[in-house]
Amino acid sequence: MKFLAIILFSLFSHANSLCDQDIDKIPVLSQGRIKPFSVFALETMKFLTPEKKPLGMSRVKATCLLALNVFNQGQHLDVPLRVEYIDAKELLKMDTSKTSLVFSELEGQEMEIRSAWAGIKENNSYKKELNKISSRMNLFQSLKNGSLFSVIDTNGKWFELKDLDFETFKGHFIENEQIGNAHILEHYLFMYHPFSIAILFIIFAIFALSILKKPNLGIFLSIIALAIQVLTIGLRVYISGRAPITNMYETVMFSGFGAALIALILTIVKKDKIFLLAGISYNILCLFMMNFANNMLEPSISPLVPVLRDNFWLSTHVTTIILSYAALAISWILANIFILKRRLGIKVESPLRQTKIIYQCVQIGVVMLAAGIILGGIWADYSWGRFWGWDPKETWSLIALLIYMAILHGKYSSWINNKNFIPMIAAAFMSIIMAWFGVNYILASGLHSYGFSEGGAIFIGSLFLVQTIIIVLYYLPHKSPQNLK
């Protein structure tokens, strides 16, 4: 079979020489945005198939060959489409270790998928997956029938492929710089991963700070990592034309960057490298999440919902909130570093000094959080006519603020001593996680929707669990009390 496929492939390949050319940077219009063909292919194929090289070819080539079907060119590639949920695999009589099923077989079972979908009353993960399978099949078909993307002619008009003939299409499917260079930069942003280089520099910086004990080298490496992130984030702002804080991916990106920046400033001002160590540790956590948690954090740039289309409020309110999360994240990392150091018996600063260090980050975070919540209230008043509406997102940010306020007040009243302050600050960050991720991944779809079993909720749950274990460890009796006094 494979042999035959290779022969067929080589026969057809002449007709499809278009798809072998450098078509990466050709602008196409899809999902409401102009983007390079490479990014369009990446997003489309990532959604459709778990294979990085669908049927052994690049995503760009596979997408191109499928798109040419509408002109009776190209190939009828039978791409394996994603099937992820176990019940869906059983319904489709699949081998449960596989994660995909070719389109032709899915098409043959379309009735089964539809009637199974109709038979599920609750909106659970299984139903959502069946929904997704259907939308993958629809997307695949609209790619093949020429309605998934448009190309631009020399007069700046966009045409769907189904409205063109092959010769005109070839005339329009070319690189075009009249519409600016944002799409070309987007190609470079998505094809070369500048954040991976930043990760490398941060690893070296952590090594320099903690093992080599060379703070200046650590600061230098961190500055390079920050510079790479500034450029990357700047590129994203240029491409999307808006503040880089409009979805989960971007807020994680911006908070990691913000934490490293705040930490760098604190390190220089307070002359203590511990801030930088915590800041870049958090930064690297964020970068790892962005690289590896693509199910939860979607990197692609997509158009905004109408209410967010206000750059002034978006950049002031969300930036303030995210920077406050960043400052509180530094306090969280510091608290955990101190807990683990103590547990492992590593010589540490006095609890008073630890508290002071953490406290400095918490104050910045709390002031910014309060300011951010109020800015949100003013934006809501300006856009919806109400300052406050007990919407879960705003309520949870208030809860987070209240929890930090309770700890700070407890500290003033001497209810909370320096020993208990540290684990409390570590735990308090869970309220930020809840306001940031929990509202979207657990509360938003309604608790009834069984949102618990999905990626985001699993992430939050594991984070809570790990944090609880670390705090329990702190309070368990341990061996090295001598360096605490």
Place this chain on the structure above:
Amino acid sequence: MKTLQKIERFIGQVKFAVIIILVFAIYLIYGTFQESYHGAEYANRAVYKSIGFMLVQFLMFISIFTATLFRLPFKKNLRGFYVLHLGLLLLFIGSFVSYHAGIDSSILLSPNTPSQHILSQQEDELVFTSPTKQATIPMPFSASKKMINQTIGKVTLKEYLPFADEKLEWVDHDAANSSNHSSTYLLVNKMFSEKITLSLYRKSEFEAGANLGPLSLHYLPSGFFECFKKNTSTFVLWDSAKQACIDSATFQSSKAPNGMDVIKSNYAQAEEIFIPRLSPLPVYISEEKKLVIKQESPLRLLNRAAFQDKPHLFLFGKNIAYFDRDTEKWIGQSFDKEKKFIELPWMGFQLELKNHYENKYPILVPHYVTPIQDNNKLIAGATKALKIEINDKGSTKSHWLKSFKPLKINLSDGEYNFYFKSKSKKLPFQLILDKFRAQKDPGTNRDASYESFVTLVDGDTSKHHIYMNNPLKYKDLTFYQSTFQKNPKTGETLSGLTVNFDPGRWLKYLGSLLLVLGSFYHFVLRRKIVSLKGKSL
């Protein structure tokens, strides 16, 4: 006196602040989970606008207030503290003013029609009209069921259910005959199962037909089963007065020159003409040479050919009939003691008769349930209901008014009407929607923006453009673009605006400003950190 002072001192203490902040936070956490599970309206009624929650906020206010008082006279190093806490107090006062005197409503504008009424988004009212009275009664703003017990003439308002689901109940009636029956069927296959209740009883809320995807159900008097199981003619004729099927031998069909079927029947010594394409009732030609339908005739004629292509199931209580496309024949089947299930010829469906009554009819009775939200929709408890008792001529009967379905009752002194509506207010001016525009992101179905072009009439007229992040401000009121909807009947687009009056706004803004400046000063600018004087473990 001493205890009072002690209490005062405790309330002014930081420890009390910690307790009250934590109680407030826990209350809020509870509120967000309630909202996620039960929906925003329930959370508002049960938590955010409940007395308990108000009390916690009040205690928080008192705590901040006494804490500030205790730190007087003025100390220089507490400047940040004073400003911050004064800001908080102003925020609380501002919110209280907004809550009490503010307006949070909406208005729906139809194209080229003046609108003047704004509707409250949360409060409902009962509108009641009788031949002698008209009244508007506010419904309680509660999350659980509430007894109203208010009597107006013959009418007593009983319990109000803000969240209810309807349960099916069977009620006796005294007009039992073969054309007044009602049944519940269960339609199942491997993937699908649905209970369907159908009724021929006039007063029942249930209909005599249903559509389940491609399958259509028709519920008919049991006497007509005889017509349907025969295969002598595609036409069936029955007498609805006598509940009888008329033998096909008594009528013949022919074709008119234009191709329409014409049926002549000779039943009970009367000749009738039917044109099934026009009406199931007989027709005659009037003196003005016009075709007139005999509305009062008891005879009905049906062309079964129209029900042969797509799945149609005819139900007659204990009997059913359908057209089998394999044998090209109409098939009649009956439920009995041995035959609990009937196999249907479509997609492995089976039909079971669950209930069948001639002397009872089905009604839907509301029961209170805590609502459940799924994907921003209520899947339980979406109905509001009010029990209304009516005492007429010495006998008392109760009725349910449900959600926005009006209730009409005829009594000895005339017609009584009841319906729910959102509490409304009349504006001193009018708004007219000139144009509504919704823009999509290119190449998608996603909304990019929606905008309303309105004319405001208040003596003079003025034109305004309202869109997201650009509201219209007029006479202390602010109009925000919030939604739009299509009128399914006319196809017109209606524009939904949120209407807002917030007298506490400037207090809240001032409070916010003080809060931010104060906390910035307190935490960041002040060098000395008061509480970090070093306490040993």
